[in-house]
Amino acid sequence: xxxxxxxxxxxxxxxxxxxxxxxxxxxxxxxxxxxxxxxxxxxxxxxxxxxxxxxxxxxxxxxxxxxxxxxxxxxxxxxxxxxxxxxxxxxxxxxxxxxxxxxxxxxxxxxxxxxxxxxxxxxxxxxxxxxxxxxxxxxxxxxxxxxxxxxxxxxxxxxxxxxxxxxxxxxxxxxxxxxxxxxxxxxxxxxxxxxxxxxxxxxxxxxxxxxxxxxxxxxxxxxxxxxxxxxxxxxxxxxxxxxxxxxxxxxxxxxxxxxxxxxxxxxxxxxxxxxxxxxxxxxxxxxxxxxxxxxxxxxxxxxxxxxxxxxxxxxxxxxxxxxxxxxxxxxxxxxxxxxxxxxxxxxxxxxxxxxxxxxxxxxxxxxxxxxxxxxxxxxxxxxxxxxxxxxxxxxxxxxxxxxxxxxxxxxxxxxxxxxxxxxxxxxxxxxxxxxxxxxxxxxxxxxxxxxxxxxxxxxxxxxxxxxxxxxxxxxxxxxxxxxxxxxxxxxxxxxxxxxxxxxxxxxxxxxxxxxxxxxxxxxxxxxxxxxxxxxx
Amino acid sequence: xxxxxxxxxxxxxxxxxxxxxxxxxxxxxxxxxxxxxxxxxxxxxxxxxxxxxxxxxxxxxxxxxxxxxxxxxxxxxxxxxxxxxxxxxxxxxxxxxxxxxxxxxxxxxxxxxxxxxxxxxxxxxxxxxxxxxxxxxxxxxxxxxxxxxxxxxxxxxxxxxxxxxxxxxxxxxxxxxxxxxxxxxxxxxxxxxxxxxxxxxxxxxxxxxxxxxxxxxxxxxxxxxxxxxxxxxxxxxxxxxxxxxxxxxxxxxxxxxxxxxxxxxxxxxxxxxxxxxxxxxxxxxxxxxxxxxxxxxxxxxxxxxxxxxxxxxxxxxxxxxxxxxxxxxxxxxxxxxxxxxxxxxxxxxxxxxxx
Ligand SMILES: [Zn+2]
Ligand SMILES: [Zn+2]
Numbered sequence: 041x042x043x044x045x046x047x048x049x050x051x052x053x054x055x056x057x058x059x060x061x062x063x064x065x066x067x068x069x070x071x072x073x074x075x076x077x078x079x080x081x082x083x084x085x086x087x088x089x090x091x092x093x094x095x096x097x098x099x100x101x102x103x104x105x106x107x108x109x110x111x112x113x114x115x116x117x118x119x120x121x122x123x124x125x126x127x128x129x130x131x132x133x134x135x136x137x138x139x140x141x142x143x144x145x146x147x148x149x150x151x152x153x154x155x156x157x158x159x160x161x162x163x164x165x166x167x168x169x170x171x172x173x174x175x176x177x178x179x180x181x182x183x184x185x186x187x188x189x190x191x192x193x194x195x196x197x198x199x200x201x202x203x204x205x206x207x208x209x210x211x212x213x214x215x216x217x218x219x220x221x222x223x224x225x226x227x228x229x230x231x232x233x234x235x236x237x238x239x240x241x242x243x244x245x246x247x248x249x250x251x252x253x254x255x256x257x258x259x260x261x262x263x264x265x266x267x268x269x270x271x272x273x274x275x276x277x278x279x280x281x282x283x284x285x286x287x288x289x290x291x292x293x294x295x296x297x298x299x300x301x302x303x304x305x306x307x308x309x310x311x312x313x314x315x316x317x318x319x320x321x322x323x324x325x326x327x328x329x330x331x332x333x334x335x336x337x338x339x340x341x342x343x344x345x346x347x348x349x350x351x352x353x354x355x356x357x358x359x360x361x362x363x364x365x366x367x368x369x370x371x372x373x374x375x376x377x378x379x380x381x382x383x384x385x386x387x388x389x390x391x392x393x394x395x396x397x398x399x400x401x402x403x404x405x406x407x408x409x410x411x412x413x414x415x416x417x418x419x420x421x422x423x424x425x426x427x428x429x430x431x432x433x434x435x436x437x438x439x440x441x442x443x444x445x446x447x448x449x450x451x452x453x454x455x456x457x458x459x460x461x462x463x464x465x466x467x468x469x470x471x472x473x474x475x476x477x478x479x480x481x482x483x484x485x486x487x488x489x490x491x492x493x494x495x496x497x498x499x500x501x502x503x504x505x506x507x508x509x510x511x512x513x514x515x516x517x518x519x520x521x522x523x524x525x526x527x528x529x530x531x532x533x534x535x536x537x538x539x540x541x542x543x544x545x546x547x548x549x550x551x552x553x554x555x556x557x558x559x560x561x562x563x564x565x566x567x568x569x570x571x572x573x574x575x576x
Numbered sequence: 577x578x579x580x581x582x583x584x585x586x587x588x589x590x591x592x593x594x595x596x597x598x599x600x601x602x603x604x605x606x607x608x609x610x611x612x613x614x615x616x617x618x619x620x621x622x623x624x625x626x627x628x629x630x631x632x633x634x635x636x637x638x639x640x641x642x643x644x645x646x647x648x649x650x651x652x653x654x655x656x657x658x659x660x661x662x663x664x665x666x667x668x669x670x671x672x673x674x675x676x677x678x679x680x681x682x683x684x685x686x687x688x689x690x691x692x693x694x695x696x697x698x699x700x701x702x703x704x705x706x707x708x709x710x711x712x713x714x715x716x717x718x719x720x721x722x723x724x725x726x727x728x729x730x731x732x733x734x735x736x737x738x739x740x741x742x743x744x745x746x747x748x749x750x751x752x753x754x755x756x757x758x759x760x761x762x763x764x765x766x767x768x769x770x771x772x773x774x775x776x777x778x779x780x781x782x783x784x785x786x787x788x789x790x791x792x793x794x795x796x797x798x799x800x801x802x803x804x805x806x807x808x809x810x811x812x813x814x815x816x817x818x819x820x821x822x823x824x825x826x827x828x829x830x831x832x833x834x835x836x837x838x839x840x841x842x843x844x845x846x847x848x849x850x851x852x853x854x855x856x857x858x859x860x861x862x863x864x865x866x867x868x869x870x871x872x873x874x875x876x877x878x879x880x881x882x883x884x885x886x887x888x889x890x891x892x893x894x895x896x897x898x899x900x901x902x903x904x905x906x907x908x909x910x911x912x913x914x915x916x917x918x919x920x921x922x923x924x925x926x927x928x929x930x931x
Contacts, residue, residue, distance in 0.1 A: 055852065061853075118885075
C-alpha cells in the first residue's frame with residue numbers, strides 16, 4: 041500500500057466515530073494492502089513503529105521556502121493545525137515523483153541522517169496529494185490521533201483473520217513490525233509465528249459483571265472472594281533475567297513504573313493490581329493517574345506517588361506454566377512463593393472470609409471506601425483462561441454513587457444517534473459570588489437507555505434550547521438527571537473543582553423541580569479519601 | 577476619446593453593485609427597479625424585483641423557487657446575446673457554477689467590466705463551462721480565497737462515496753447537498769461513475785431536479801426518500817439538504833453514514849465539528865488555483881474582489897501586478913436558509929448551506 045492508501049485510512053478513521061465502523065475500515069485495509077506496508081500500518085496504529093521523527097519547526101521551515109508568509113499566516117490562522125495547513129497549502133508539482141509507499145517512508149527515514157531528512161521530506165511532500173501529505177506529516181511529527189487504540193487494531197486483525205483477539209495478544213509481544221509472519225498465519229498461508237518466549241505477555245483472564253438477577257443463584261461456597269481494587273490490572277513478567285511490566289492490553293508500561301520493575305527480581309509471571317500506596321494506605325485512583333501514560337518519571341513523582349502491586353495470581357513459576365491448575369492450587373503456590381521471595385513493593389491480595397451469601401453481601405456493602413470498587417469472585421476450581429469466559433470469575437461492584445444534577449448542555453450523538461441529542465453535560469448548584477445560586481458543570485455522560493426515553497429527552501432538548509453552538513445546545517435549567525458514578529475526585533480541569541469517575545445517566549427525573557437538585561457541596565463530601573489497607 | 581474608468585460608472589450602494597448610466601443593479605440584495613441577475617442562488621437572485629434580466633435557465637429557476645414573487649418583467653437573455661440598457665450593453669458569458677449561471681459583461685463607452693458572480697473552472701456535466709472574457713475590470717468572488725483550498729478531482733470524491741457504500745452495505749449513505757446545483761452535479765457524477773441504481777432524494781430537492789431534467793440534464797432514476805422505510809433504505813444513496821440530516825427527518829434512514837458535499841469539507845476541523853462522517857470535497861466555487869488562474873486568463877489590469885477571503889486574493893493579485901481591491905457587498909455568501917435549518921451561528925451556517 042502506498043503512503044496515500046495509509047493516509048486515506050487514517051482520514052476515514054478520524055471521521056468514523058463508531059467502533060464497528062473503525063473495525064471494518066481496518067479489516068478492509070488489512071485485506072487490501074500488501075505486505076509489508078500493511079504491517080507498517082499496523083505498527084503505526086499500535087504504537088510499535090520506531091520512527092525517526094521530525095520537528096514541527098522543520099516542517100514550517102520547508103513550507104516557508106515555498107509559500108508566501110502572509111498567505112501562510114492567514115491560512116494557519118484559519119485551519120488551526122500545522123500539519124493540516126502545510127498538507128493543504130503545499131504547492132503541488134504534478135508528476136514530480138512517484139508517491140512513496142509506507143515501507144519506503146519508514147525505511148527511508150530510519151536510514152537517513154539528520155541532515156538528509158529535510159530533503160527526503162520535501163521530495164515526498166512533492167509526490168503526495170493533500171491527504172497523503174497530511175498522513176505523512178502526522179506520522180513523522182508524532183501522534184496520529186485517529187481514535188484507534190492498539191487493542192482496537194488487534195481486534196480488527198482478529199476479525200480479519202477469523203481468530204480470537206486473545207490469540208493475537210498472546211503472540212503480540214514476541215513479534216516485530218512489519219508482522220509478515222503474523223499476516224501469513226492469519227491468512228492461512230503460514231504456521232503460527234514462532235513466539236520469542238522470553239518475557240512475553242500472556243493474555244489476562246477477565247471477569248464478567250455479576251448481574252442483579254444472578255446473585256440469588258450464586259453457589260457461594262464454590263467461590264473465593266477478594267477485594268476489587270481500583271487501580272489497573274498488570275502482569276509482571278520475569279524471565280531469563282528480563283523484567284517487564286505489562287498493562288491489561290499487553291502494553292509495556294515499565295517506563296512509567298521503574299520502582300516496580302526494580303522490585304521484580306523474580307523468575308515468574310504474576311497477575312496483580314497496580315496501585316499507589318503510601319504508608320500502607322491505598323491512594324485514590326487519581327494519584328495513580330499521575331503516573332500513567334508517561335515514558336519516564338521524575339524522582340519527585342516516584343517519591344510523591346509510590347507504586348505498589350497487590351498480587352492476585354501466579355501464572356508461571358520459573359518456566360512452569362500454572363495456568364491449567366485450579367485457582368486454589370495456584371493460590372497455594374502464590375502464597376508459598378510470596379513467603380519465600382518477599383518481594384519489595386508487593387503484597388498478597390487478601391482472601392475474604394464468608395460462609396453464606398448474606399455474609400458476602402455484607403462484605404460488599406462494607407466496601408464503602410473509594411479505593412475498593414467491590415468484590416472479585418473466583419471459582420475455586422477455575423483454571424486461568426485468556427479472555428473473559430462466562431462463569432468462572434465475576435466482578436461484583438458495590439452500588440454506584442448517585443447525584444441529582446441539572447441538564448445544562450446537550451450534543452448530538454454519532455452514527456445511529458446523530459439526529460438525537462444524546463450527550464449531556466450536567467451541573468450542580470453552588471452559591472455564586474453575588475450570593476445567588478448558579479449551576480456549574482460537574483460532568484458529561486451519554487444516555488444509555490431505551491429509544492423511547494432517548495426520543496423524549498431529545499424532544500425536551502429541542503423545546504428548551506436557549507442557545508446553540510454548532511452541534512451543542514444550551515438548555516434551560518429545567519430537567520433533573522439522576523447521575524450514577526463510581527467515585528469523585530478533585531480536579532483542576534473542571535470549573536467545579538471535581539471530576540466524576542464513570543458518570544452515566546441513571547434515570548431522568550421528570551418529576552423533580554430543578555431547584556431541588558443536588559449541590560456541589562454534596563458532591564464534595566463524596567470525594568475519595570485514602571483507606572487504611574492494613575485495616576482490611 | 578478615452579474610455580471612462582469603470583469606477584466612474586459603477587458603484588457599491590447599500591442594495592448592491594449599481595450601474596449608474598444603465599440604472600440597474602447586478603445581483604441586488606433587496607428588491608429594485610431593474611436587476612441583472614447572474615444565477616439562481618438565493619444570495620444572488622432575490623424575489624420581487626420590478627424587472628429582471630437573466631439567462632432563460634436562471635429565470636426558470638427563479639420562477640420555480642419564487643413563483644409569483646419571482647419579479648415583474650422577467651427578460652431572458654441567452655449566453656452571447658446582447659441587450660442595450662440605457663446606453664450600457666449587457667451580455668452573459670457562462671460561469672460554470674450552476675445551470676444558467678452567467679458572468680455579466682457590461683460595456684459602456686468602450687470600457688468593459690465583467691462581473692463573474694459565482695464561478696468555477698472545472699468541468700461540470702450539468703452546466704456550460706466558464707468562458708474567460710477580456711476586460712478592463714474583472715469582479716471576482718473569493719469564497720475559497722485561501723491557498724489551503726484546493727479541491728481534489730471530484731471523480732475521486734465520488735469514488736470515496738461508492739467505496740464506503742461497498743464497505744457498509746447495510747447502512748444508508750446520506751449526502752448533504754445544496755439544493756440548487758450541488759444536488760444535480762453529485763447525481764450526474766454518480767451516474768458518470770457507473771452508479772445506475774435509483775438515487776433517493778429529499779422532497780426539498782425534487783423541484784430543482786425536475787427543472788434540470790426539463791433543461792436536458794440526465795439524472796437517471798430518482799425516488800422520493802419521503803416514502804421510504806428504514807429497512808428499504810439499507811445500502812441506498814440519499815441526497816438531502818444539510819439541515820434535514822441533522823434533523824428528525826434522518827431517522828427514517830438505516831444507521832446512516834453522513835456525508836457532505838462541499839468545498840468546506842477540505843478542512844478537517846470544520847468537517848468534524850459538523851459531525852460529518854464522510855466529507856466529500858465537491859465544490860461549485862473556484863478553488864485557490866482556479867481563482868488565481870482565472871486572473872491570468874482574463875488578463876484584466878484591475879480586479880475587484882467580493883465575498884469570501886478578499887484580503888488574501890487582493891494580496892496575491894497585488895503581488896502579481898494587478899490593481900486589486902475588495903468590494904464590500906452586503907448579504908453575499910450568506911446562504912439559502914431552508915425552514916427548520918439549524919443555524920448555530922451566522923458563520924457556521926454560511927458554510928454549511930453555502931455552495
Ligand atoms: Zn452561487
Ligand atoms: Zn454567492
